[in-house]
Amino acid sequence: MSLAAETRRAAESHPFLVAALRAGVVNYTAAARFLEVEGEIDAIATALRRYAEELPEYETDARDVRVRMESGIGPIDAEGDEALVTVGGTAFGPDGGDRTAIVATGAVDAAALAEVLQRLALEEITPIAAGVGAETLLVVVDRLEGANALRAVDGALDAVPLE
Structure with a gap:
């Protein structure tokens, strides 16, 4: 396998790096050091x-x-x-419980859910359940995280990556 092909494979194993490469915000030398590719750092950075x-x-x-x-x-x-939402046989709904659902209706799909989950992770909010279908995206979180999750979901849906 060529150095270029090995570098691409290594980069593709880190989706955040590919997103940063697409956005043009990468220090190539630092990224080359990060990747576990055999070769000279300058050559990997060029690849x-x-x-x-x-x-x-x-x-x-x-x-x-x-x-x-x-x-x-x-x-x-x-x-x-x-x-x-029902995930793995567990259904979530109104029951007076201690969780909050963030519900987005409209132009949602798997890409929107992926962006929402990534944004929630950045906010250190761990969803209990999540799903998307029929123009509805839903995330269940602990009640105390509800307001922050609402802001995170709203912000994520303002900037869903294309492709």
């Missing part, structure tokens, strides 16, 4: 630079959505129609 030139530009799209928060969410009987 990264060439790879970045071939990638599509990093562009985002603001999604047309309505985001709201619903408190009192918890696990419910999966048989009922009240379930907001």
Whole structure:
């Protein structure tokens, strides 16, 4: 395998690096040191630079959505129609529980969910459950994280990466 091919493979194993390469915000020498590729740092940096030139530009799209928060969410009987989301056999819905659902309706898809989950991780908010379908994106979080999660979801949906 050529150095260029090995460098691309190593970069692609770190999606954050590919996103940074697309956005043009990478110190190539530092990235070359970060990657576990055998070879001279300058050659690896050059391979990264060439790879970045071939990638599509990093562009985002603001999604047309309505985001709201619903408190009192918890696990419910999966048989009922009240379930907001069901993951792995566990249904979540209104039950007076100690969790909050952040619900976004409109132009949502898997890419929007990925961006939401990434933004929540940056805010150190760990979702209990999440899903997307039928123009609805839903994330269940602890009640105390609800307001911060609402802001994070809203912000994430203002800048969903294209492609």
